[in-house]
Structure formats: structure tokens, C-alpha cells
Amino acid sequence: MSDVWPSIDPVLITSLQQLFKTPLQLQAAFDSEEDCYTLLTGHFPDLIDEDVRNASAEMIRWQSVSAPAFKRLRMQSVADGLFVLPSPQGIIDVRDSFSSITQSSTVVVLELASKKRQRKYKDEAPDVRAKKLDAERKKYTVFLANVIKTAKLPVVQIVESLDDPFSGWVHLFAARRANTLKNRYKSWRPFQNWLELHRGRIFPLNCKDIIDYMQFRVDEGCGKTVPESFSIALNLIEVLGRVPEDQQLSKESLWLGHVKSWSAELAADSPPRRPAEMYTVAMIVALELTVEDEFETIFARALAWVVLVMVWGALRCDDIQSVLPHRSHFSRFGLRLLLGKTKTTGPDKPQKEVIAHVHRTISLSGVDWLEIGHDIWKSDAFSYRRDYLVMEPRKDWEGVRRKFVPPSELSSLIRKLLSSLRVPTFRNSRWELAPTQLLLPDGLEMHFSGHSPRNFLTSVAALLGFSKDMRAYLGRWSIGMTSSEEYVRTARQVVYKIQKAVNRSIVEGRDDEYFEDEAIESVCKAAEASGANPNRIRRRHTIMNTLSGHNCLGQVFPTITLAEDDGQVVTETDQDVDPVLLEEDARSMLAATSKSREEKDVGGERQGHSRGVKLHCIVLVDVSGP
Known part of the structure; x- marks a missing residue:
């Protein structure tokens, strides 16, 4: 049956046999009568319609009758291609035999494709992050340039007269980031579509166009930031397009008044903006124990270290992917990450680079997670030249691929890690992970976002009394308050003091206690909303107690001590650090810097407040040195 051709005109069969070597190939060439009709008319355009339809009907009948036989043939062909080596006929030597196998065996071809894909991951350029950002920036530069060109704004004639118009359009947008240009284009594109559909043009002529469009969006129920975002995008296009200032619609008082009114109305109707949910202390302890757990997958341990660095360094996902591993440094002072x-930083910004710090002895569980995780990231699999920190893991998380992970995907990886965290328990004077109990079961990892790690240290510092001026150093928000050199010196000392104060408060309490009832209650509400038992979640996350007289973990600070040969240097007294004194100390340094940036800090001692407290002056030591 498999060798039988359809019973149609012999002339047609002869022609089809020249096109299709076997009936199996002809049977696979069409799926319906319409496909068969198209096939015949394409190869035999001179046939009359009635003959074509008769032949199509016969071929469809033949295909239906022969279907079981053809199915067996196809299955046999697949089996032969996968498991049967080619015939040795015509092979002269071993080299020709090898070439024949590699070119014809399906198994070999699939394996070679897999190896090629792996080589592609390994051969990714060291500056892949910078190249991707540059490509993204050029992409949206072209989009916005097309908006200006189609609108025929005055700048078009100037740019097109240049010797290299493409470079002119790229440089027209100055040093604006890719995300900035992307947001401007995303705000402009819906308006352009609306204007073309309703008014038959692609650029507004008067305030009526933009007001009618935005009223349309407001009536539909847009977000509260839409009016302001569109106004900014319109202003960008008009300014770069060199529209005369007296003709710019984005500066019309009528339009600006509408934008403020719309923003107020939408803000009143929208729910209040909430910060990212805070991690609980149990999650921090579980992450530390995960870094130490040798039975855990290597990437889970490495990623747990990254999350802890984000927590204590107040870093976002975008910040951690800006870290340059080859320029970061681990010393007796702690971890120094260069972003x-x-x-807010870069070659085109006033602040070229910025540094994040994590103190050497920061730990809640007594695990030296900072050094253990740093050793993992210095191993051969993780240590290669790149301009980002976290790479893509293998599917089993037992290895990595040398491929850049965007911040959005990094946030998803962190959530997957959180979903596997186990409950920490204190047994036999040490912290352990429960073998089966999950800390965030039932999908509770979705309660946290990529900004949650950054929110922990700043929030606890605020609860302990550190003011906004002090906390500005944690998230590097104080860039610009001082010169670059003074910022690096001041930031390290202030960040270390806050990190140790938060660590001490959680570990042993002292006078400043941290109560995490709000963070735990938020997780319990999320569990209840998803149908889970909130009391079970509360028990698993409540690991602080008041047995020592203070709400804390009930341990001794610091939880880890370094040997003498580690060269631990103490630059402050062992007494409790008063946040008020620290704040005034930082303010005095900023005031001195603003008067004269050339003035150097002088060692020695200074008197405190009227209480007579005597503090050691901040020692300015470069952590990159020995």
C-alpha cells in the first residue's frame, strides 16, 4: 500500500513522481482538499477547474485510505534515523566514516546543536550588560527619532544635513538612559495611535488634541501617573525637536493645569502606594543557613548570598546587576562592592562610580555567610570576567551558564529561592534548618518583590532612631551631598555603624529593640487571603523572643568573631552607638566639606555633648588597602 500512487491521470502522476520521490512525501504535502487544490493549480496551471477538483477528490480519498500505512512508515523512519547508523557502503577510511556519521545521524546532530548552544553561553562577551543596554538605548532612540521625523519638526533639517545623520539622531538624545527613552516612547505611542485614528494626523496642532486624548484616557480609567508621564514625553519631543518655546504645547498653562487636576483626581481614586514588603528575621536567618548548607544546590547557596548582600547593602535587583565583580574587594573590614x-552613576554622570559596603562580622545566626558565599563566587564556575554579578543558572541549579540575567528575571529567581527556604530552629546552641517545613509555603514568595531586600535595613534603621540623613547613605541617596572622595569615606563609616546597630538590636536587643510584628502580620494576611492557615505562618516566622528581657534572638553580639591573624580593626568603641551623636557627627562632616573640600579630616578625639560622652574620631581607612 505504501508504494501505491493515487489513481489519477497518468500524466499528472508522472509529473508528481518527478516532484515527490515517494508516495509518503506526496501524502505529507497536503492536509485538506483546499491544500491539494492549491498544490495542483500551482504545478499545473493549465488544467481546467473541473479536472483539478476531480483529481483533488481522488487524492484526498487515497490519502485517507493509505493513512495507517503511512503512519507506520513515518514511525519506522524516525526509529531508523535515531538508532540505526548509516550503511558502511562507500566508506573508505575512519575519517570518512566519522564525517558520514556526524552528517547523517540524528542523535549526533542534536548533540552538536546542544554543544553549540552551550558554547554560545560561554562565549558571551564580558561587557554583555553594557552592550545590551546600549542596543536597547539605540532601539528607542530610533523610535523617538522616527516620531520627530514624521512630525517634520525643525530639528529634522539640521540633523539630516550632517555627514552622519544616524549618529546625529543618536546623540540628539544626549546621555538619557535606555529605560528613560523606553518610558517616553511607551507614553507617546498610544497618543500617536489615537491621534491618527481620530484626527488623521500624527502630531498635535493645539491643546485640544492633547487635552481630548488625556480626557479619553482618564474616562477609561488610566493610572495616576499617565497624565504626568505623557506631559514629560511631549515636552521631550518638543524640546529636542526644537519647537519654538512660545509654540510648545507642553508648557501651555491650560495644559499644565489640566495635568495637575487629572493627577489629583486619579490619586484620590487610587489606593495608597505601599512600599515593598519587608523580609522577616526568620527569612534572613534561613538565607544565612542556606549559604552554609553543603547539601543545597550550589546556585541556591550563591543566590542566597546575593540576597543577603542586597539586604545589608540596601541594593535593588538593578543595583546588584551593576556590580563589577573584578573590581569588588573582600577584606578584614568587610565586602566592598563597586557599582x-x-x-544615578556612570561615565556620563557627576558621580562616576558608587560603592556598597557590608561589614565583615554581620550575621544573625553565627554563620560566617559573608566569607562562605564569597568563596563560592570566587570559584571557577562563578569567577569569570563580566560587567554584571548574577548569571543564568542551569535547570537543576547545580551549575551556571555564562549568560546575563536581566533584573526582572533575577527577581523571579529570588522568588524561587524564597519558595524553597526552610524554617530555622535553634537547637543545641546553634541554628538549624528544619528538614521538611517550608518558611513560605502555598506561593507566599509572591508576597515579596525585587525591592523587598532593599527595604529591610532602611526600615529597621528608622525604627531604631536613625534619621533620614543617616539612612540616606544606606541606599546611596546622599550622592551629590559631598565630593566623590568624601562621600566614599563618610559612607563606609556611617553604613558600618548602622549595620552593626541593626545587627546588635536583632541579636541581643540592648536598649533599642526591633519589633517585627507588622512584617509578620503582613505575611499572615497574605497567607489568609490565599486560603492558607495564618497561625501556621506566624509560628514559623516568629523566632524572636523576650526571654532575655529584650525582644531579640537571645544571642551574644557579635555572633561571629575573627581570629587575631584576620586583623580585625575596631574603629569605634564597644559601647552602644547613639544615633543622635552619629547623625550630628555626619552633619558636621558634611558642613565641613561644603565649606572647603580641600580640608582634610584630622585624627584625634573630640568632645561629645554636655553628657560628657567621649567618642573616638572616625578613622579614614581605605578598605581596598591591606
Whole structure:
């Protein structure tokens, strides 16, 4: 049956046999009568319609009758291709035999494709993050340039007269980041579509166009930031397009008044903006124990270290992917991470680079997670030249691929890690992970976002009394308050003091206690909303107690001590650090810097407040040195 051709005109069969070597190939060439009709008319255009339809009907009948036989043939062909080596006929030597196998065996071809894909991951350029950001920036530069060109704004004639118009359009947008240009284009594109559909043009002529569009969006129920975002996008296009200032619609008082009114109305109707949910202390302890757990997958341990660095360094996902591993440093003082091009820093910004710090002895569980995790990231699999920190893991998380992970995907990886965290328990004077109990079961990891790690240290510091001026150093928000050199010196000391104060408060309490009832209650509400038992979640996350007289973990601070040969240097007294004194100390340094940036800090001692407290002056030591 498999060798039988359809019973149609012999002339047609002869022609079809020249096109299709076997009936199996002809049977696979069409699926319906319409496909068969198209096949015949394409190869035999001179046939009359009646003959074509008769032949199509016969071929469809033949295909239906022969279907079981053809199915067996296809299955046999697949089996032969996968498991049967080619015939040795015509093979002269071993080299020709090898070439024949590699070119014809399906198994070999699939394996070679897999190896090629792996090589592609390994051969990714060291500056892949910078290249992707640059490509993204050029992409939206072209989109916005097309908006200006189609609108025929005055700048078009100037740019097109240049020797290299493409470079002119790229440089027209100055040093604006890719995300900035992307947001401007995303705000402009819906308006352009609306204007073309309703008014038959692609650029507004008067305030009526933009007001009618935004009223349409407001009536539909847009977000509260839409009016302001569109106004900014319109202003960008008009300014770069060199529209005369007296003709710019984005500066019309009528339009600006409408934008403020719409923003107020939408803000009143929208729910209040909430910060990212805070991690609980149990989650921090579980992450530390995960870094130490040798039975855990290597990437889970490495990623747990990254999350802890984000927690204590107040870093976002975008910040951690800006870290330059080859320029970061681990010493007796702690971890010093250098961030390359970020939202506020870069070669085109006043602050070229910024540094994040994590103190050497920071730990809640007594696990030296900072050094253990740093050793993992210095191993051969993780240590290679790149301009980002976290790479893509293998599917089993037992290895990594040398491929850049965007911040959005990193946030998803962190959530997957959180979903596997186990409950920490204190047994035999040490912290352990429960073998089966999950800390965030039933999908509770979705309660936290990529900004949650950054929110922990700043929130606890605020509860302990550190003011906004002090906390500005944690998230590097104080960039610009001082010169670059003074910022690096001041930031390290202030960040270390806050980190140790928060660590001490959680570990042993002392006079400043941290109560995490709000964070735990938020997780319990999320569990209840998803149908889970909130009391079970509360028990698993409540690991602080008041047995020592203070709400804390009930341990001794610091939880880890370094040997003498580690060279631990103490630059402050062992007494409790008063946040008020620290704040005034930082303010005095900023005031001195603003008067004269050339003035150097002098060692020695200074008197405190009227209480007579005597503090050691901040020692300015470069952590990158020995």
C-alpha cells in the first residue's frame, strides 16, 4: 500500500513522481482538499477547474485510505534515523566514516546543536550588560527619532544635513538612559495611535488634541501617573525637536493645569502606594543557613548570598546587576562592592562610580555567610570576567551558564529561592534548618518583590532612631551631598555603624529593640487571603523572643568573631552607638566639606555633648588597602 500512487491521470502522476520521490512525501504535502487544490493549480496551471477538483477528490480519498500505512512508515523512519547508523557502503577510511556519521545521524546532530548552544553561553562577551543596554538605548532612540521625523519638526533639517545623520539622531538624545527613552516612547505611542485614528494626523496642532486624548484616557480609567508621564514625553519631543518655546504645547498653562487636576483626581481614586514588603528575621536567618548548607544546590547557596548582600547593602535587583565583580574587594573590614553604570552613576554622570559596603562580622545566626558565599563566587564556575554579578543558572541549579540575567528575571529567581527556604530552629546552641517545613509555603514568595531586600535595613534603621540623613547613605541617596572622595569615606563609616546597630538590636536587643510584628502580620494576611492557615505562618516566622528581657534572638553580639591573624580593626568603641551623636557627627562632616573640600579630616578625639560622652574620631581607612 505504501508504494501505491493515487489513481489519477497518468500524466499528472508522472509529473508528481518527478516532484515527490515517494508516495509518503506526496501524502505529507497536503492536509485538506483546499491544500491539494492549491498544490495542483500551482504545478499545473493549465488544467481546467473541473479536472483539478476531480483529481483533488481522488487524492484526498487515497490519502485517507493509505493513512495507517503511512503512519507506520513515518514511525519506522524516525526509529531508523535515531538508532540505526548509516550503511558502511562507500566508506573508505575512519575519517570518512566519522564525517558520514556526524552528517547523517540524528542523535549526533542534536548533540552538536546542544554543544553549540552551550558554547554560545560561554562565549558571551564580558561587557554583555553594557552592550545590551546600549542596543536597547539605540532601539528607542530610533523610535523617538522616527516620531520627530514624521512630525517634520525643525530639528529634522539640521540633523539630516550632517555627514552622519544616524549618529546625529543618536546623540540628539544626549546621555538619557535606555529605560528613560523606553518610558517616553511607551507614553507617546498610544497618543500617536489615537491621534491618527481620530484626527488623521500624527502630531498635535493645539491643546485640544492633547487635552481630548488625556480626557479619553482618564474616562477609561488610566493610572495616576499617565497624565504626568505623557506631559514629560511631549515636552521631550518638543524640546529636542526644537519647537519654538512660545509654540510648545507642553508648557501651555491650560495644559499644565489640566495635568495637575487629572493627577489629583486619579490619586484620590487610587489606593495608597505601599512600599515593598519587608523580609522577616526568620527569612534572613534561613538565607544565612542556606549559604552554609553543603547539601543545597550550589546556585541556591550563591543566590542566597546575593540576597543577603542586597539586604545589608540596601541594593535593588538593578543595583546588584551593576556590580563589577573584578573590581569588588573582600577584606578584614568587610565586602566592598563597586557599582558601575546605574541610574544615578556612570561615565556620563557627576558621580562616576558608587560603592556598597557590608561589614565583615554581620550575621544573625553565627554563620560566617559573608566569607562562605564569597568563596563560592570566587570559584571557577562563578569567577569569570563580566560587567554584571548574577548569571543564568542551569535547570537543576547545580551549575551556571555564562549568560546575563536581566533584573526582572533575577527577581523571579529570588522568588524561587524564597519558595524553597526552610524554617530555622535553634537547637543545641546553634541554628538549624528544619528538614521538611517550608518558611513560605502555598506561593507566599509572591508576597515579596525585587525591592523587598532593599527595604529591610532602611526600615529597621528608622525604627531604631536613625534619621533620614543617616539612612540616606544606606541606599546611596546622599550622592551629590559631598565630593566623590568624601562621600566614599563618610559612607563606609556611617553604613558600618548602622549595620552593626541593626545587627546588635536583632541579636541581643540592648536598649533599642526591633519589633517585627507588622512584617509578620503582613505575611499572615497574605497567607489568609490565599486560603492558607495564618497561625501556621506566624509560628514559623516568629523566632524572636523576650526571654532575655529584650525582644531579640537571645544571642551574644557579635555572633561571629575573627581570629587575631584576620586583623580585625575596631574603629569605634564597644559601647552602644547613639544615633543622635552619629547623625550630628555626619552633619558636621558634611558642613565641613561644603565649606572647603580641600580640608582634610584630622585624627584625634573630640568632645561629645554636655553628657560628657567621649567618642573616638572616625578613622579614614581605605578598605581596598591591606
